[in-house]
Structure formats: C-alpha cells, structure tokens
Amino acid sequence: MTSDLEALYRDVIIDHNKRPRNFRTLEGGRKAEGSNPLCGDRLTVYLRIENGTIEEAAFQGFGCAIAMASASLMTESVKGKTVAAAEALFDRLRQMIAAPAGAPVDDLGELSALAGVQQFPVRAKCATLPWQTLRAAAAARAGTVSTE
Amino acid sequence: MSRGSPDSSRRAPVFDAAASRQDFPLLQRRVHGKPLVYLDNAATTQKPRVVVDRVTQYYVEENANVHRAVHWLSERATEAYEEARATVGRFLNARQSGEIVFVRGATEAINLVAQTYGRSHVNRGDEIVITAMEHHSNIVPWQILCEEKGARLRIVPMSDAGELDLDAYENLLNDRTRIVSVVHVSNALGTVNPVEEIIRLAHRRGIPVLVDGAQAVAHTAVDVQRLGCEFYAFSGHKMFGPTGVGVLYGVSSLLDAMPPYQSGGDMISSVTFERTLYAAPPQRFEAGTPHIAGAIGLAAAIGYLGAIGFDAIASHERELIEYATHALTRVPGVRLIGTAAEKAGVLSFVLDGVHPHDIGTMLDREGVAIRAGHHCCQPLMDRLGLPATARASLALYNTREDIDALVAALRTVRELFG
Numbered sequence: 001m002t003s004d005l006e007a008l009y010r011d012v013i014i015d016h017n018k019r020p021r022n023f024r025t026l027e028g029g030r031k032a033e034g035s036n037p038l039c040g041d042r043l044t045v046y047l048r049i050e051n052g053t054i055e056e057a058a059f060q061g062f063g064c065a066i067a068m069a070s071a072s073l074m075t076e077s078v079k080g081k082t083v084a085a086a087e088a089l090f091d092r093l094r095q096m097i098a099a100p101a102g103a104p105v106d107d108l109g110e111l112s113a114l115a116g117v118q119q120f121p122v123r124a125k126c127a128t129l130p131w132q133t134l135r136a137a138a139a140a141r142a143g144t145v146s147t148e
Numbered sequence: 149m150s151r152g153s154p155d156s157s158r159r160a161p162v163f164d165a166a167a168s169r170q171d172f173p174l175l176q177r178r179v180h181g182k183p184l185v186y187l188d189n190a191a192t193t194q195k196p197r198v199v200v201d202r203v204t205q206y207y208v209e210e211n212a213n214v215h216r217a218v219h220w221l222s223e224r225a226t227e228a229y230e231e232a233r234a235t236v237g238r239f240l241n242a243r244q245s246g247e248i249v250f251v252r253g254a255t256e257a258i259n260l261v262a263q264t265y266g267r268s269h270v271n272r273g274d275e276i277v278i279t280a281m282e283h284h285s286n287i288v289p290w291q292i293l294c295e296e297k298g299a300r301l302r303i304v305p306m307s308d309a310g311e312l313d314l315d316a317y318e319n320l321l322n323d324r325t326r327i328v329s330v331v332h333v334s335n336a337l338g339t340v341n342p343v344e345e346i347i348r349l350a351h352r353r354g355i356p357v358l359v360d361g362a363q364a365v366a367h368t369a370v371d372v373q374r375l376g377c378e379f380y381a382f383s384g385h386k387m388f389g390p391t392g393v394g395v396l397y398g399v400s401s402l403l404d405a406m407p408p409y410q411s412g413g414d415m416i417s418s419v420t421f422e423r424t425l426y427a428a429p430p431q432r433f434e435a436g437t438p439h440i441a442g443a444i445g446l447a448a449a450i451g452y453l454g455a456i457g458f459d460a461i462a463s464h465e466r467e468l469i470e471y472a473t474h475a476l477t478r479v480p481g482v483r484l485i486g487t488a489a490e491k492a493g494v495l496s497f498v499l500d501g502v503h504p505h506d507i508g509t510m511l512d513r514e515g516v517a518i519r520a521g522h523h524c525c526q527p528l529m530d531r532l533g534l535p536a537t538a539r540a541s542l543a544l545y546n547t548r549e550d551i552d553a554l555v556a557a558l559r560t561v562r563e564l565f566g
C-alpha cells in the first residue's frame with residue numbers, strides 16, 4: 001500500500017469507521033441532516049446544548065470511512081466545548097485539510113488523524129460533511145445540509 | 149461456458165484485445181506510477197488514435213462552417229458532416245440518413261423528444277412509462293414534462309437481480325400511455341433489457357418507444373428497423389468517439405410532424421419578422437452550428453468498431469464478463485449488484501464493511517480506475533437499498549489482466565478494512 005493511503009487510512013480512522021463512537025440518536029436535543037449527493041453519504045448529527053455548551057453530541061447515518069471517522073471523532077472532540085469553540089475547531093480542521101500535502105500539521109489531538117486527507121482533495125468533503133452538519137444542528141437550522 | 153474453453157460453436161472472428169490497446173494512446177500512460185487499468189468505460193471510453201487523428205485532420209485541413217457558404221472549404225466540411233450522418237444511419241440501419249439528428253449526447257436526445265414529441269402529444273391525465281433502472285437523464289426530462297402537463301410517470305418494477313417485470317409492464321400500458329422510454333443496457337447494473345419485447349408490447353397499443361442506448365452501442369450491434377423503436381438515443385463518447393456529440397434516431401414519420409427543439413440558424417427554411425418556416429428534419433432539430441468535428445470523429449469511431457466487428461467484440465466481452473464475475477465472487481465479502489441473465493459491460497458490486505468511495509480511492513492508487521457512487525440512478529439505488537455501489541465497466545480493450553489487477557487491489561482493500 002502506498003504511503004499516502006497509509007496516511008489517509010491510519011489506524012485511528014479505520015478504528016472509528018469500524019466502531020463509531022456516539023453512534024446513536026439523542027432525544028430532545030437539536031439535530032440536522034447532512035448529505036453528499038455525489039456519493040450518497042447521509043448523516044444526522046444530534047446535539048444537546050445547555051447554556052451554549054455542547055453537553056452531548058451523537059450521530060447516525062452512513063458514509064465512507066473518512067466521513068464516518070470524522071463524525072465519530074467530532075462527537076468526542078466537541079463534547080464540553082462551547083458552540084463557538086466547536087466552530088473554531090472546525091475552522092482549524094478545514095485549514096489542516098486544505099493545506100498543501102506535507103505542510104506542518106497543527107496539533108488537533110485525535111482530529112490530527114484526518115491530516116492524510118490533504119493528499120486526497122476529492123475526499124475533503126467527506127471529512128467536513130459531519131462538521132457542516134454539526135454547525136447546522138447548533139444553529140438548529142431547518143432542512144438538509146448538502147456538500148453541493 | 150467454462151473459463152478458458154470458449155464454446156467453439158459460437159466462436160467469433162479472432163479479436164486480440166491486448167493488441168487493440170496499442171490503438172489507444174491514453175491506455176499507454178501510467179497513473180500513480182502504475183500502469184493504467186481503465187475500468188470506467190460506462191462513464192466514458194478512451195479514444196482510438198484514428199478518432200483523435202480524424203478530428204485533428206478536420207481542424208487542420210477541412211474546418212469551415214456547414215450548410216452556409218459556397219466556398220470550397222465549406223463544401224468539404226458539409227460533405228464530411230453529412231457523410232458522418234450517413235455513416236451513423238448505416239450503423240443503426242436507419243431507412244435514411246435524414247432520420248439521424250446530431251445532438252450533444254443521449255441526455256439532449258431524450259430532452260429533445262420530451263420537449264417536442266412529448267409536449268405535443270402528452271396532456272393532462274396522460275401517462276409516460278419508464279423503468280426502475282433508468283439513469284436520471286431518462287427520468288428528469290419526463291418528470292418536467294409530467295409536471296408541466298399534469299401527466300403521470302409510471303415505473304416498471306424490477307427483480308432484485310435487476311430484471312424488469314414484463315407482466316407488470318404490460319399491465320401498466322393503457323389508453324392513456326403516450327410514450328414508453330426505456331434503457332437498453334443499464335449503466336448501473338449491466339442488465340440488457342428485452343427491448344424488442346418491450347417495443348412489441350407497446351406497439352400492440354400503438355404507443356411509441358424511445359430506447360436509451362447510451363450503454364449499448366459500444367457493446368452490441370443496433371438495428372433500429374429490427375427493433376422497430378420510434379426513437380433511439382446515444383452518446384458518441386461512450387463508444388470511442390468525441391465528447392459533446394450524440395445521436396437521436398427518429399423514425400421519419402414522427403420527426404416530420406415534430407415541432408422544433410431549439411431555434412435559430414440552420415433550422416429554418418425562411419424567416420421574416422412575421423413568420424418563420426422551419427426546415428425539414430434533421431436540420432429542423434439542429435439549430436446553430438453543430439459539433440462538426442465531433443460528428444466526423446464519431447463516424448471515425450464507427451469505422452473503427454466496424455473494422456473489428458460486433459461479433460468479435462461481443463464474444464470477447466461476454467467471455468471477460470464471465471471471467472470477472474467468477475473472479476469477483478471469489479473475493480471474500482464481495483457481492484455483485486445486478487445479476488441478470490443478460491448483461492453487458494458492467495460489474496457493479498459492494499464489499500462488506502467498506503464504502504464504495506473508499507474502494508475507489510484505494511483502487512485509484514493502484515492505477516485501477518473505477519466509479520463509486522449512485523451512477524446517476526438514485527431511484528434504482530433506493531430500490532436496491534444501497535447508498536452507492538462500486539462499478540467496474542468494460543470496453544473492448546479490457547483484458548483478463550485488468551480484471552486480475554482489480555481483484556488484487558480489492559484484496560488489499562479487504563486487508564486494510566478487514
């Protein structure tokens with residue numbers, strides 16, 4: 001297997017794809033649906049927000065390994081953060097993914113596992129879809145978020 | 149038929165697929181440092197050098213606008229363009245070349261029929277019949293027409309294997325059915341539909357039929373007179389020709405009565421500010437300067453196919469699809485989607501626990517080009533209960549080595565995600 005594939009599908013990604021964390025619904029919170037019509041990915045993100053802080057995050061749906069792992073990692077990393085802090089984290093994640101391949105990677109904790117997406121620009125949307133959906137859920141926007 | 153022992157009674161003229169690869173410059177290139185294994189032919193085929201050269205020759209030696217000027221070059225270009233039309237006519241065995249309309253592709257051909265024949269024949273309460281396995285290009289134009297007219301779209305159901313339910317189809321036909329539009333070969337499943345029977349049943353009720361042949365023309369000979377369909381649509385680029393050119397065959401009795409599609413130059417016989425008289429078909433449906441180079445390149449592709457012969461192509465591809473079916477089924481976790489008895493060109497599959505997108509990315513790094521997604525057939529994917537499939541699609545230049553490379557790459561995917 002080539003090194004860029006190893007970087008994309010590192011163990012953390014494979015593990016979160018196979019055993020996604022917080023893969024469930026949340027009753028009584030906010031939710032939003034996101035989809036990537038090009039590949040058929042469809043996710044629902046659930047949030048329980050109290051006083052501006054994300055107390056719980058969960059998701060359901062199906063997608064490729066990058067989308068599933070990104071969603072799973074997201075639900076863990078935003079827990080206990082304010083909505084604003086979660087948004088800031090999303091911005092940093094996007095910057096990391098959009099950076100030229102091999103650029104120094106900001107330490108985003110477990111989320112740094114998504115740095116391999118740099119070398120696969122067509123897969124960037126897979127990694128960002130869960131976060132866009134989270135943003136919509138936080139704003140409790142109606143309707144479906146789409147990558148297109 | 150068992151592997152390695154082709155049934156000699158059906159042996160077609162010898163065709164050396166591996167040697168034919170030399171005809172395709174692009175197949176010589178490497179991708180990610182690996183030899184290219186191109187298995188995305190249902191999306192578009194590669195072009196043989198004769199097509200590339202013919203298009204170049206047109207621009208270098210013959211370029212002028214058609215049907216316009218009296219100068220020598222324009223006559224040459226017009227001659228080449230109209231000869232291309234005649235070549236397509238012979239390719240489909242049309243009664244006359246005037247039944248061949250050049251369009252941008254199969255999508256435009258279907259839109260043309262929906263917006264001309266459809267708009268003048270479909271009224272409130274009427275019905276249009278399509279099938280469960282149509283490409284979006286054979287769904288949406290009819291939906292738009294139905295919405296405009298207050299008509300109803302009826303869908304022929306299919307089995308889990310991907311075969312149409314002909315009894316259900318027959319029951320769908322009624323006095324309100326105005327047109328049947330059906331795919332010849334499914335781009336997502338590879339099913340070869342029994343279009344002759346479908347046409348026969350429609351004609352018993354006097355209903356015209358459009359056949360979407362986008363995925364058929366690279367694999368099988370098409371004879372519109374034998375089929376008896378009123379319309380046949382296909383794209384040049386899926387049969388080794390240029391992009392941006394396609395064909396609508398329409399039986400002259402219907403074309404003659406159809407209103408124009410787009411309007412402008414080249415489609416008129418006379419214009420005053422009070423009134424415009426339209427040209428006869430096919431010019432009536434070719435407003436504006438056509439894709440002259442594309443039509444000429446398409447004719448060259450037809451010439452290339454003719455030199456090999458569809459008996460040889462079909463025999464080679466039949467053997468290859470059997471080989472691939474056996475090889476793929478032996479990969480643990482692979483499930484073929486679309487297992488109709490009659491198939492051509494397409495191997496759709498899913499791999500247990502791995503999303504098709506991830507398969508596509510990993511195969512790409514091995515030089516293997518396949519397609520992953522819904523293949524512009526979302527209603528079909530919904531029917532199958534799948535968000536997407538991986539699809540390997542064949543052309544005449546594919547070999548067992550290509551299939552072996554696909555299977556080897558799939559095994560590495562399996563290992564990683566296992």
